Amino acid sequence: MRAAGLLLGSVAAVELLHLAPAAVRLPPVRRHLARRTAGYGDPGHIALTFDDGPDPRGTPPILDALDALGVHATFFLLGDMLERAPAVGRDLVARGHEAAVHGRHHRRQYRPAPARDLRELRRATEAVTALAGTRPTWYRPPYGVLTAGPALAAHRLGLRPVLWTAWGRDWEPGATGFSVYATARPALTGGATLLLHDSDCTSTPGSWRATLAALPLIAAHCHAHGLTLGPLRDHAVPG
Numbered sequence: 001m002r003a004a005g006l007l008l009g010s011v012a013a014v015e016l017l018h019l020a021p022a023a024v025r026l027p028p029v030r031r032h033l034a035r036r037t038a039g040y041g042d043p044g045h046i047a048l049t050f051d052d053g054p055d056p057r058g059t060p061p062i063l064d065a066l067d068a069l070g071v072h073a074t075f076f077l078l079g080d081m082l083e084r085a086p087a088v089g090r091d092l093v094a095r096g097h098e099a100a101v102h103g104r105h106h107r108r109q110y111r112p113a114p115a116r117d118l119r120e121l122r123r124a125t126e127a128v129t130a131l132a133g134t135r136p137t138w139y140r141p142p143y144g145v146l147t148a149g150p151a152l153a154a155h156r157l158g159l160r161p162v163l164w165t166a167w168g169r170d171w172e173p174g175a176t177g178f179s180v181y182a183t184a185r186p187a188l189t190g191g192a193t194l195l196l197h198d199s200d201c202t203s204t205p206g207s208w209r210a211t212l213a214a215l216p217l218i219a220a221h222c223h224a225h226g227l228t229l230g231p232l233r234d235h236a237v238p239g
Contacts, residue, residue, distance in 0.1 A: 037146070039162045039193025041235035045228045047193040048073040048218075049164065050211075051102055051140065054081055054088035055199030058208030062198045063095055065212055069219045074231040076102035076140045079124035081201060082131065089131045098231040099128050100138035101159060103150070106202050107142060117149035118156065125157050138162050138232055144195075162232065164195035170211045171203030177213025181221070184214075188221055193235065 041047060053059045053075055066073060075097055082089050093099055104120035121139070128136045139159035141150050146161055154161050166187035168180030184194060196214070200207045222229040 037161050037163060039165050039232075039235075040191045041193065041232075043190035044226070045190065045230065045235055046166075046188060046222055047232045047235040048196070048229050049076060049100075049140075049193060049232065050074070050196050050198040051076045052081065052106060052197050052199035052201050052203070053077060054085045054092060055201060055208070056085045056088050058200060058211075059085075059088050059092065059198045061212055062208065062215070063092060063097070065215045066097070067095065069215060071215075071219060071229050072096050072098070072231050074098040074100050074138065074233070075198065076100045076138070077124075077128055077131075078102045078106055078201075079104040079120070079127050081199065082124075082127050086131070093132050098138075098233050099132040100136050100140065100232070101125050101128050102140055103142050105142075114149045114152065118153040121150060121153040121159075122157060125159065140164075162193065165192045167195040168211070168214055170197055170214065171200075171207050173204045175204070175207055175210035177210055177215075177217060180210050180214035181217035184218065185221065188218070188225075188227075190225075190227055193232070194218070 039047060048071065050062065050073055054077060059075075075092055077089060077099055089099070101121070101124050104124045125136060135158065137160055139150075139154045139157075139161050140163060141147070141161065144163045146163070151161060166184050168184040169175060170180045180196070188194065196211045197203055198208055198211065219229055228234070
């Protein structure tokens with residue numbers, strides 16, 4: 001019984017260590033202890049980021065809207081989505097946007113599986129590298145849950161984990177362009193990183209349309225406050 005108790009205690013300790021990096025999602029940790037990972041950057045700039053693509057339904061109209069606004073963004077791509085829509089990924093890069101890594105699949109990684117985490121993140125990183133012609137800089141874990149396995153894998157692959165400081169909750173049922181903007185607006189201050197989605201693969205069907213409608217409002221907000229809007233590569237996130 002004692003041996004079984006020690007084993008269970010060891011397993012629990014390993015799982016606790018695996019989950020420890022996820023504390024970066026807590027607002028006080030983001031604001032004060034993990035500003036780099038949270039995405040705080042240049043106080044005159046807001047980083048515009050999109051997750052979960054490339055999606056043949058949502059990504060092209062969002063790319064067209066960004067062209068019309070004269071804005072570039074960082075797209076965190078899923079490896080399995082890129083395999084399904086490589087032409088959309090190539091178009092994204094051809095239009096001058098920054099390609100980053102969102103992982104191989106969109107799933108929570110609560111249980112330790114370091115070999116799997118490294119294998120899947122390497123495959124996704126190789127796919128994005130082949131797409132962009134250069135190795136990506138950024139990694140954002142699915143759901144923003146940065147556990148130890150993916151964090152260590154990202155370090156081995158030369159990726160910098162980054163989350164967000166503002167979001168529009170564009171994935172929710174009933175979201176509209178105005179609701180996305182209104183939700184994000186309080187945190188759209190200098191140095192923010194904004195999370196949006198160009199795909200509904202893990203969201204309410206058609207939710208990318210709310211994102212699309214919010215983009216002119218977000219761009220106008222930045223202009224009115226003297227802030228530039230663009231990709232993470234221009235955000236000067238502290239190294």
